[in-house]
Amino acid sequence: MASVASEPIDTTTEVPGKRTPLVTGAHDYGTITDAVCRLAECKAPLSWYVALAASAALMGMLFGLVGYLIITGVGVWGNRSPVFWGWPIVNFVFWVGIGHAGTLISAILFLFRQDWRTGINRAAEAMTIFAVVCAGLFPGIHIGRVWLAYWLFPIPNQMSMWPNFRSPLLWDVFAVSTYATVSLLFWYMGMIPDLATLRDRAKNKIAQFGYGLFSLGWNGSSRHWHRYERAYLLLAALATPLVLSVHTIVSFDFAVSQLPGWHTTIFPPYFVAGAVFSGFAMVLTLMIPVRSICGIKDLLTDRHLENMTKVIIATGTMVGYAYAMEFFIAWYGGNRYETFAFINRAFGPYAWAYWIMVSCNVISPQLFWIKKIRTTPWMIFVVCIFVNIGMWFERFVITVTSLSRDFLPSSWGYFKPTIVDVLMLIGSFGLFMTLFLLFCKFLPMVAMAEVKSVYHEPHGHGDYQPEIKD
Amino acid sequence: MSMNKEIMATTIEHPAENKVEPELLGLLAEFNDPESLMEASRKVRDAGYNRWDTHTPFPVHGIDEAMGIKYTILPWIVAACGLTGGTIAISMQYWMNAVDYPFLISGKPLFSIPACIPIMFELSVLLAAFGAFFGMLGLNQLPKLYNPIFKSDAFRRATNDRFFLSMDASDPKFSEIDTGEFVKSLNPNHVEEFWSDVESPKLPRNLKLGLSLFGVLMLMPIALVAYKRSTVTDNPRIHIIPDMDFQPYLKAQNTTTIFGDGREMRPHIPGTIPRGQYKDDNIPFYYGLKVLPEDQDVITIAAQDDAKADEEKPAEAKPAEGANADAQAAAEDKLANLPWVTEFPMPVTDKMMARGKERYRIYCSVCHGLGGEGDGLVTLRAMDLQQGTWVRPASYHTDNVRKQPVGRLFHTITNGVRKMPAYGPQIPPEDRWAIVLYLKALQKSHQVDADTLTNDEKRKLRDTK
Numbered sequence: 001m002a003s004v005a006s007e008p009i010d011t012t013t014e015v016p017g018k019r020t021p022l023v024t025g026a027h028d029y030g031t032i033t034d035a036v037c038r039l040a041e042c043k044a045p046l047s048w049y050v051a052l053a054a055s056a057a058l059m060g061m062l063f064g065l066v067g068y069l070i071i072t073g074v075g076v077w078g079n080r081s082p083v084f085w086g087w088p089i090v091n092f093v094f095w096v097g098i099g100h101a102g103t104l105i106s107a108i109l110f111l112f113r114q115d116w117r118t119g120i121n122r123a124a125e126a127m128t129i130f131a132v133v134c135a136g137l138f139p140g141i142h143i144g145r146v147w148l149a150y151w152l153f154p155i156p157n158q159m160s161m162w163p164n165f166r167s168p169l170l171w172d173v174f175a176v177s178t179y180a181t182v183s184l185l186f187w188y189m190g191m192i193p194d195l196a197t198l199r200d201r202a203k204n205k206i207a208q209f210g211y212g213l214f215s216l217g218w219n220g221s222s223r224h225w226h227r228y229e230r231a232y233l234l235l236a237a238l239a240t241p242l243v244l245s246v247h248t249i250v251s252f253d254f255a256v257s258q259l260p261g262w263h264t265t266i267f268p269p270y271f272v273a274g275a276v277f278s279g280f281a282m283v284l285t286l287m288i289p290v291r292s293i294c295g296i297k298d299l300l301t302d303r304h305l306e307n308m309t310k311v312i313i314a315t316g317t318m319v320g321y322a323y324a325m326e327f328f329i330a331w332y333g334g335n336r337y338e339t340f341a342f343i344n345r346a347f348g349p350y351a352w353a354y355w356i357m358v359s360c361n362v363i364s365p366q367l368f369w370i371k372k373i374r375t376t377p378w379m380i381f382v383v384c385i386f387v388n389i390g391m392w393f394e395r396f397v398i399t400v401t402s403l404s405r406d407f408l409p410s411s412w413g414y415f416k417p418t419i420v421d422v423l424m425l426i427g428s429f430g431l432f433m434t435l436f437l438l439f440c441k442f443l444p445m446v447a448m449a450e451v452k453s454v455y456h457e458p459h460g461h462g463d464y465q466p467e468i469k470d
Numbered sequence: 471m472s473m474n475k476e477i478m479a480t481t482i483e484h485p486a487e488n489k490v491e492p493e494l495l496g497l498l499a500e501f502n503d504p505e506s507l508m509e510a511s512r513k514v515r516d517a518g519y520n521r522w523d524t525h526t527p528f529p530v531h532g533i534d535e536a537m538g539i540k541y542t543i544l545p546w547i548v549a550a551c552g553l554t555g556g557t558i559a560i561s562m563q564y565w566m567n568a569v570d571y572p573f574l575i576s577g578k579p580l581f582s583i584p585a586c587i588p589i590m591f592e593l594s595v596l597l598a599a600f601g602a603f604f605g606m607l608g609l610n611q612l613p614k615l616y617n618p619i620f621k622s623d624a625f626r627r628a629t630n631d632r633f634f635l636s637m638d639a640s641d642p643k644f645s646e647i648d649t650g651e652f653v654k655s656l657n658p659n660h661v662e663e664f665w666s667d668v669e670s671p672k673l674p675r676n677l678k679l680g681l682s683l684f685g686v687l688m689l690m691p692i693a694l695v696a697y698k699r700s701t702v703t704d705n706p707r708i709h710i711i712p713d714m715d716f717q718p719y720l721k722a723q724n725t726t727t728i729f730g731d732g733r734e735m736r737p738h739i740p741g742t743i744p745r746g747q748y749k750d751d752n753i754p755f756y757y758g759l760k761v762l763p764e765d766q767d768v769i770t771i772a773a774q775d776d777a778k779a780d781e782e783k784p785a786e787a788k789p790a791e792g793a794n795a796d797a798q799a800a801a802e803d804k805l806a807n808l809p810w811v812t813e814f815p816m817p818v819t820d821k822m823m824a825r826g827k828e829r830y831r832i833y834c835s836v837c838h839g840l841g842g843e844g845d846g847l848v849t850l851r852a853m854d855l856q857q858g859t860w861v862r863p864a865s866y867h868t869d870n871v872r873k874q875p876v877g878r879l880f881h882t883i884t885n886g887v888r889k890m891p892a893y894g895p896q897i898p899p900e901d902r903w904a905i906v907l908y909l910k911a912l913q914k915s916h917q918v919d920a921d922t923l924t925n926d927e928k929r930k931l932r933d934t935k
Contacts, residue, residue, distance in 0.1 A: 029527060029631035147711050154566060162566035164573050171588040178592040182599040189603055193629065197527070200626040216613035219620070220525040220628045222511075222533050224610045227542045229529050231606035234548050235599055242595050249588055453528040 012302050012375045022116055022454055024298050029452050032299065036194075036446045037201055039294050044441050047293060052437045058430020065424050066141055074144050076420045083403045083415040088142040090395045091425055094278070095135035095432075096176065096250055097271075097391060100243055101279025102128025103183050106190070107239035110232075116307055118450040119300045122194075123290070124283045125187040126443070130435040131282070132180045134428045139172070168252035175249040182242055186235050189228075192218050194444035247275045254398065261341035261402035264329065270322035277315035277361070278391035280308050281384040288381045290440060299446050302375055309368040309380055312387065316365030319394075323362065337407055345401045349414055353397050360390025493666040495618050497649060498625060499635040499658035504530040507633040510656040511536040514635065517652065521638035525628040544605050551601025552594045559593035560586050618664055632659075754815035756899055758877030758884070761809055768804055769885070810877030816900075818907060826908030829901045833893060834909075842866035842912040861889045866909060867916045879906045 023032065069076055079086035102124040109117035143149060152173045154163055163170050196218035199211035218224070251271035254262040284305060291300040330342040345354050364386040373379045405412045439445070501507040507524055514522055515538045524533060533539075560583075567573050568581035607613065619625055619636060628634050635658070637649055653661055709716060720726060720734035729736070738744060749756040757769065816822075831840065839845040844865040852860040864871055871879075883902045884894035893902070920928070 033527075033630045145711075145713070147713075154562065160571070162571045162573075164575070165563045165567050165589060166573070166575065166578065166585040168588075171592075174589050174592040178596045181596060185599055185603045189606070193528070197629040200629045212615060216607065217615045217617055218612065218629070219617060219625075220527060220634075221610075222524040222526060222530065222537060223539055224612070225526065225529040226534050226539050227544055227606050227609050230542050230544045231602045234545060234602040238548075238552075238595050238599050238602065241591075245588070245591055245595075252588070449528040453531075 012306050022119065022301070022303075023451065024301050027298060032451055033197060033201075033448055035296055035299065036444055036448050037198060039440060039445065040198055040442055041201065041203075045293065048437060048441060052434065055430045055433035055437060058427050059434045060430075062424060062427025062431055065420055065427060066137070069141055069420065070146055074142065076418060078415060078417040078421050080413075082406065082411050082413045083400055085399050085403060086415060087396075087417055087421040087425065088138040090392070090399050091428060092135050092138040092142075093250055093271075093395045093399075094392050095131045095138070095428065096247065097275035097278045097395075098282045099128045099131035099135060099179070099183070099279065100247060100272075100275035101283045102126070102131075103179075103186065103239050103243045104276055104279065105283070106186060107236040107243065110236045111240060115454040116304055118447055118454050119304050120283065120287060120308070121450070122187075122190065122447040123287060123439075123445055124279075125183065125190065126439045126445075127283060127286060127436065128183050128279075129180070129187055130432050130439075131279075132176065132183065133435065134432050136176060136180065137428065137431075168249065168256045171249045172253060175246045179242055179246040182235070182239055186239055189232065189235065190447055190450075191444060192216060193220065193228075193449040194447060196220070197448055198444060244272055247271045254402075259402050259406055260335070260337035261345070261398070263338075264326065266322055266325055266329070270319070270326075273315050273318035273322065274361075274391060274394060277312060277319055277365075278388060280311050280315065281387035281391070284308055284312075284380055284384040285388060286436065288377045288384075290445070292377075294440065294445065296446060299451055302377070305377060305380055306374050309374045309383075312365050312384075313368045316361060316387070320362035323358065341402055341405070344405055345397060348401065348405065350397060350401045350404070353393050354401070357390050357393040357397050360386045361394060364390070492668045494639050494646060495664050495666055496639045496644075497637040497653050498619065498622055498662050498664055499637075499653050499656060500624055500627075500660045501633040501635065501658055504533070504633055506657070507635060508533055508536045510635055510658070513656055514637075517643070519637065519641050519643050521641035521644075523636050523638075525625070525634040525636065527627075527629050527631060527633075530633075542609060544602065544609060547605040548598050548601040551605075552598030555593040555595070555597030556590045558597075559590040563589060618666060622662060622664055624660065624662065752815075754811045754877070755903075758811055758880035759809055760811055760877075763808055768808070769881070805878065805881070808878075810875040810881070812875040812877065814876060814903060814907065816903065822904045822907055823911065825901065826904030826906070826911075829897065830905050830908045830912075833897060834905065837863045837890075838866070841916075842909065863890065866913050872913055872917075876906050876910065879909060 027035075077086060077088065079088070102121075105117050105124045106121040109121075140146060140149060143152075151157070152163060152170065192215055195211050195215035199208060199215045202208045202211055248268035248271065251267035255264060255267040257263060287300060288305070291297050327342050327346075330338040333339075345351075364383050367379075367383055368374050373383065400415045404415050499510070501510065504526060507526065508530065511524055511533060515536065524530075524537060526533070563586045564581050572580050574580065624632070625634060635653070635656070637644060637653060639646075643649075650661070720728075722735040724734040725732050726734045743751075750762075753759055753762055759769075763769070834842075835846055836848045837844075837846040839849070842865065844863045846863070849860070849862060853862065866872070880902055882890070883897065883905060884892060884899075886892040897905070923931075
């Protein structure tokens, strides 16, 4: 197929009755492959090495601290009476939330036939996997005696005991591990054809062997594609309710308890909306620098970014609504403890955290109503950083304010993190970034086969005619 | 673009050893775009070929119909796996929490569906996802890392930007010349043959040997673990993580460098009383005995024996008074000859008597009655109900009880007798002695010779009646 020659297009402008192309620039199938494979096949830019070194150093610090924690005990954290959950759980819920965007973009947008997802889904799914890795770490070490973590699983043990299946904490074990497994399958399965592309283009023996092994002998057979597409659709259909269930179950950890501020039925939908919100913000935070560094702006266009900001407006507004509704129900429900918990959140000792949360999560995404901000990458980046900060604080506010002041004033306390808490949070970003950088370098960052399959439509059928625009 | 319609063989001749005759496996035709491939596919389908395929860098929509591909059974596999997951989840939760290890928490039912739903959902999705992924691989016969088609250099673009049609030589309709002509007539970019290997498909002998040796070595750790788990040993087990079951405290009979005398077991410190020894220094006060008997069990054994005897007897065959006498006689045998103290092991005062009266009315009178005749309110009520399990408490004013030394009475309060439980844990020893003192006074009050009373006292008695 001859290449489609066209001048740079402003894809953020709607042309009524015409579909906007998902790929800009003069591309054909071969140049799409070239663009995606370039980073895996060429020497990485210096910035990649610098970023990897920094992230790996932070990751090393995280593992060092985990070792210190295991040897010394969980007392190295700031968790003590009455706040026994503290930062590790805040970090857990934060990272699980980040992990929602990937599968959501892949699965739900796939089911809704949103073809623009093809440019971002691979990186978003990778982000999901890595975020779930970071999330899984925290409850793992929070149990204290990590070598007994297998007690969480229903496997026969020397005590002839079984775990209690009525505990939301156990549901969490199943939910998060199922989510991690299914996301991994979804991600890997989507990658098999692209790994085969890398295998067929690889020049050195190690790359040939590695990509050859993981592409499982894929040869692009149409009979294979037929079953593959069916399997992908089924996985998407399975992953969609799974995404919603994971954060719902995480919210049960809180909602099923008796604590004022936690014991609310709004938690499941509110947590899911917040998770999608923070996940999309994180995808944007990662993709804005990556698309310029890796030279894939043609595949990941401004329109992609704009679409994601619209999701952020929607979910950010839902989160804002949930904050308001919590207050309303606390007052309308007439429960004194509940009312106190919320007044205390906004005006008590953690008021600073509450107002950071509100300004980052409720106010900042509303800036996306302005088209200029929605289409300028660096502005999107700044707002998304605020959203990330705000969502971390949301988990902090929920966890810590409720625990630090519950029913009895005699058991009130003020939670202070230790240096280990702070460094572990920073270290978890190191772990996340290290994995993500390795992914960028060695794996196909954009789903080539999927982009090619949707790329054809607007170009091939002549839907888009640039000259109409003027 | 130049069309090269020559058939090219990609196989290169190899040295003679291990050589087998190469076999034609099929034909490969390259197209530039999905539309031409789709058109060619329709022709191949209509020509009646069965074993052939197309290879594209992305799923070309509509080609299923053009090739005549039947709809996959994958959704059924996924549904079956999902249902299996849900069934496993619910039966696992039922068996583990309601049958094998019942968890009773806050009076909630041992098994209820709502609590099982999250895990049912998760396991259904998990197994269904496995079904989708591994089902797809299985139906596609992947992973298959070796494929003769990969030897074609042109085929490398099948995952990039070219579209291929492959005809399998094992198709019954396949014939080298006719099919070749037919494929050329589809107007491809380029056609080539692909052949089987000329080298022997057998694995090298050394590789086989090496692999089996490796396999055997891999089994060794498992075998060692199995051996260790099925044998006994005197050595302490290897303890990677010291989980509080081994602690570095000092043990008797060991040596140490911490103390000057090198002993871990420490001698008594002057001026202190070791735990448990205080009571042994005050036997009359704490036991009601002059000296402890050699067989110390006898001190507590009587009450337990009686309680057991009581339970063994059916309730109806136990008339209150009769059982009372029998059991008492049985207890008599064991306890009668102990060296009971006959005098109070402390000075007897008015204050003690008052205390004894107060304590008696709190602890004893409910069953034994204010006068000690075995007619307390609890007793009366129990006899009223006639449940048959109540043994009427002894009256203090029988010869048997009256003859008992104070030490023996003290012992009965402390350790109980028959249905009467031990009050030692509830009443401190000073109070128990005070109760014994009051009890003795009660007994005395029932045996006063009227002649020893003064007129005033006689009048008092008459007036209170």
